[in-house]
Amino acid sequence: MRQLCILLTCLVLLGCPPLPEPSDIILKNVNLIDITTGKIEKKDIFITDGRISQIITKGEGNAYYKAETIINAKGTYALPGFWDNHVHFRGGDSLLADNKNLLKLFLANGITTVRDAGGDLTPEVMHWKEAIANEKLLGPTIFTSGPKLDGPNATWAGSLVVENDNDIAIALDSLQNIPTDYVKLYDSRISAEAYLNTIAAAEKRGMITSGHMPFTVELQDAIDAGIDGVEHLYYIMKGCSNQEAKITQQLQNKEIGFWEAMPALEASYDTTVAAATFTSMKKNKVFSIPTLHIGKVLSYLDEKDHREDDYLKYMGSGIVKTYKGRINRAKNSSPKAIADRKALDAFFGKLAKSMSDAGVWLLAGSDSGAFNSYTYPGISLHQELEAMVAVGITPLKALQNSAYQGAQFLQKDGDYGSLTEGKIADIVLLEANPLEDIQRTRNIAYVIKGKQVLDKQQLKDLLDSAVNPN
Numbered sequence: 001m002r003q004l005c006i007l008l009t010c011l012v013l014l015g016c017p018p019l020p021e022p023s024d025i026i027l028k029n030v031n032l033i034d035i036t037t038g039k040i041e042k043k044d045i046f047i048t049d050g051r052i053s054q055i056i057t058k059g060e061g062n063a064y065y066k067a068e069t070i071i072n073a074k075g076t077y078a079l080p081g082f083w084d085n086h087v088h089f090r091g092g093d094s095l096l097a098d099n100k101n102l103l104k105l106f107l108a109n110g111i112t113t114v115r116d117a118g119g120d121l122t123p124e125v126m127h128w129k130e131a132i133a134n135e136k137l138l139g140p141t142i143f144t145s146g147p148k149l150d151g152p153n154a155t156w157a158g159s160l161v162v163e164n165d166n167d168i169a170i171a172l173d174s175l176q177n178i179p180t181d182y183v184k185l186y187d188s189r190i191s192a193e194a195y196l197n198t199i200a201a202a203e204k205r206g207m208i209t210s211g212h213m214p215f216t217v218e219l220q221d222a223i224d225a226g227i228d229g230v231e232h233l234y235y236i237m238k239g240c241s242n243q244e245a246k247i248t249q250q251l252q253n254k255e256i257g258f259w260e261a262m263p264a265l266e267a268s269y270d271t272t273v274a275a276a277t278f279t280s281m282k283k284n285k286v287f288s289i290p291t292l293h294i295g296k297v298l299s300y301l302d303e304k305d306h307r308e309d310d311y312l313k314y315m316g317s318g319i320v321k322t323y324k325g326r327i328n329r330a331k332n333s334s335p336k337a338i339a340d341r342k343a344l345d346a347f348f349g350k351l352a353k354s355m356s357d358a359g360v361w362l363l364a365g366s367d368s369g370a371f372n373s374y375t376y377p378g379i380s381l382h383q384e385l386e387a388m389v390a391v392g393i394t395p396l397k398a399l400q401n402s403a404y405q406g407a408q409f410l411q412k413d414g415d416y417g418s419l420t421e422g423k424i425a426d427i428v429l430l431e432a433n434p435l436e437d438i439q440r441t442r443n444i445a446y447v448i449k450g451k452q453v454l455d456k457q458q459l460k461d462l463l464d465s466a467v468n469p470n
């Protein structure tokens, strides 16, 4: 009797169950690709307040099909919005407008997040990041390293100089004050000691690190210090050589330089050493960012004519001017250096495939931005995915290397990286199945970025609005 009373009281207090709240956006009857398995199922996706509130099979559960925007997504394929895991905003104040214009190119290409790998426009980048988050500016979510860390007289403008422990503490303090999302190390002037000490100090503070690696350091030492990501494949190749110790010594003695070391490292690639390096990378959760597409573009600057490139029209004249540096360097290279570079490019393709097969986490990153000649923001992420597939990586794995693993690397996987209930609704709807043909990532029907929906026409308008007026 007493239990019945309690039950009745509860029912009175609770009243009738309220009608479910309407959603903001519903994607009806979409082919949802599970990014972790590649499994495809027809689903309805409900979005409320910028997040995926519910995913159901039609007729299942008690979903309330009322929303401000209902998209008939039949026949389209839903994936997490793409991540470009290596871009640059840079070139000084005179290129601010040109850099800001790039934001449109990313979003128009379905890229809902970029990882900025360092530059000299940090205050402005932080400003864009906030404006985009508040929907006051159209563009991708930005995660940024802020300025790069390097040695004295660093190659890149705006780099923070680290020579000793005091410099390291000051530099890391300033990054935490901004605050940036991770630490990017560069290798133009930094000493081996300062490099390893910076990684160790950042690790102690719980900061994520990624970088180039001075060739005076051995890869395993960087891994032991706690590096989380290795940009480009030069440094991985070094760690796969059975002559690494000897070649590192020659570099420390200044008997050879960075580019001279390449053919020797490539020739001494050893599958047993490589297997141990890959195992160590996996064990220590070290990500690799192969940047295959830009590698090819830069290796073939001497033969490919880019004057008719479709994307040149979106590049501000200031950015196009910055292309000259690499073009001139290619022009002035010896025939041997040019041939070496092309051989290296082919080698890197095989290396990326071996790493992927071994289960090393790769990230798809374009390295697009000022100074990186003819590697165009937006489209180059698709070209990077295609480059990964061209060397034998499956389309599913290539796609995982974009949003899914990008979110893991930056420890943002609670909010991003897969289409699951509770996560931020950054979604691309493709017109055809990209698992069958990776080039289909370019055929975008819709981009949903949180609360914002862009259909095909709006994406085209966004792209058109990015044409350089000069």
Ligand SMILES: [Zn+2]
Pocket: 086, 087, 088, 117, 367
């Ligand atoms: Zn870069």
